[in-house]
Amino acid sequence: MQQKTFYDLGLSKQVLQGIEMMGYVIPSPIQEKAIPVLLEGHDIIGQAQTGTGKTLAFGSVLLSCIEKHNKDVQALILSPTRELALQIDEELRRIGKYTNLSIVSVYGGSEIEKQIRTLKKVQISWLEHQDVF
Template identity: 50%
Template sequence: MKFKDLELSSELLTSVERAGFEEATPIQEATIPLALAGRDVIGQAQTGTGKTAAFGLPMLEKIDPTNQQLQGLVIAPTRELAIQTQEELYRLGKDKKIRVQAVYGGADIGRQIRQLKDRPHIVVGTPGRMLDHINRHTLKLGTVETLVLDEADEMLNMGFLEDIEKI
């Protein structure tokens, strides 16, 4: 199936084409229509099969860039995955003017606080740092419409269940 057949906006299709994607992978073909329809989705696929785009494109499609509030949240198990996901979502959402911010441990929290004041549409981060920001009242989740638990099995194996439940 081609991406142009997935009912994505022209801005996202432009970003997808710029990234060199033409054909949706099986995980994308299976999940994107369901997520666009507002369904809850649990997906599992090997590394390198386009899982970030599989959850990211529907999330980006649903974001209203004129709404200056947090609308999407992606929880990832590691800082490396959070950074990688933030970069991919930024790249795909650039034409829609969607702001994406990553928050994770091991980085300057003061800088992250300043960046969160710029009102990103999507925040990607690790459970511990997200909880830190929630407790500091620098991350408020009341307007979040889409939640993604990226590599949920890995987060459970790492003992993040309690943190995820708190978030």
């Protein structure tokens, strides 16, 4: 059986460019299983060890499905810590490098007025929320 590549999973051309730029060709098991199901619009719960590509799995689908011409916030990701929010932000910016989507992270310790202004101009937002888990 031939091993699947990211090109076999149905992601957008721009997201595939970002993934290729990151040096990935073969999806990890969590990515191979999750991406097609998420692209069909189903909810999933996935569990895998740190470093296996969970953020790329959900982020690549999210970035592939955002309506580029709709300037409203279309996705909201909750993170239990600022550190994880910043990691997610960095990863999705790399995956979405060629999508021309607006992304912002909102977290404590940063000027709230500036964050509110920025939120009015983005399509994807992260919120640090310590009460999520």
